[in-house]
Amino acid sequence: MNFRRCLMMMVEPIERPRFDLAGVLGGGTGVDFERSLQVRAAHLREPRVIDAASCMWLLQCSAVQWQPLPSDPQARADVLTLLELGLLVSDDPAHAQALAIEQQVRDSHWWPLSALHYQQSCWDEVDSVQDMEQHQLVTARDLVRSYGSPPPEAPPRIHGARALPCYEDDPMQPQLQARATCRNFDTGRALPLPLLARVLQQVLMAQAEVETDPGVRFLKKNVPSAGSLHPLEAYLLVRNVEGMAPGLYHYHAVAHELGRLSAQPQDLESLCQRLLAGQHWFADAHVLLVLVCRFERNFWKYRNHAKAYRAVTLDAGHVSQALYASATALGLGAFVTAAINEAEAGRAFGLQPMAEGALAICGLGWRSGTKTTAELDPAGHVWPRSDPRGGDADAAGP
Structure with missing residues (x-):
């Protein structure tokens, strides 16, 4: 059997304070620190804790060249332990699945730090609302109580700055001011399919296509994308749309069609809650659009590029803002959230x-005509200020 180290990994020294009774009895502060080494790898969802000797041994292993299993019993035991942890991979058929997963990351053209960031920041089975409630960090007042006042909402003004005119007759202003994150949806009223189709046409549909070389095609959409690659796909969780069975769909931007996925969840509502990490105020939306990046499309051009992952997150921002604008113009409420369980989405939609x-x-x-969950609408464009159900500036949100 031959082995090698995984390619993309980092070592994070961790220090956690703990109570030290012996220190108190000896006249000390009673505070000691527990130290450990966590190894985070781009192909592993969870960090691995190892001791210093194993860490040094791991760092000395090659991530490129295969090495034979050492004959020394202790070194052999170290290799087998690190293999079980997934920090080493081997050519032994017994470890074929682990090797394939790590090889997929090697072949993906991720910039290593971005790969580590993406993998280690993905959530699985997280309930963000429960976490906020447990830590009493639900409202702005809770945050101030725990963290103190935030930095100023704007930097200091510059002396002598030139005042700019405001235009009361700006035709875009009413629509822009009507845009507010919706946390209250009308569950008793179905969304007409033509309205959904219009939003998808305005935001995600390919408006034109150009083939620069055989098999090399670029799309023109109403949103910008780095390198004109448009690697984002929309997977829809349809809850309440006229003429459509509830379930999971994929939107095809070129054909402008919704394809129902073959694998459907047994409990759509439960999946909706899990995808949203417990944000129940969003779970009543008529349609959820899960923005999925085909990283291989982006990394085809931006290989091992330090800015590639940042670019796709900007793409997601462009899409979400365009969706806000489109939905608002059509009289609909909209939202976007990054507090999601990415691993759950991967399983639901069969993502690689x-x-x-x-x-x-x-x-x-x-x-909804009734506001049961706080929304930030200080100008009162959605919920009139005179309405006791109106905007609640005390809401913090996840």
């Missing part, structure tokens, strides 16, 4: 790890 991945979830639907 590190080759495809969810970045954010958008949603849209009819606004």
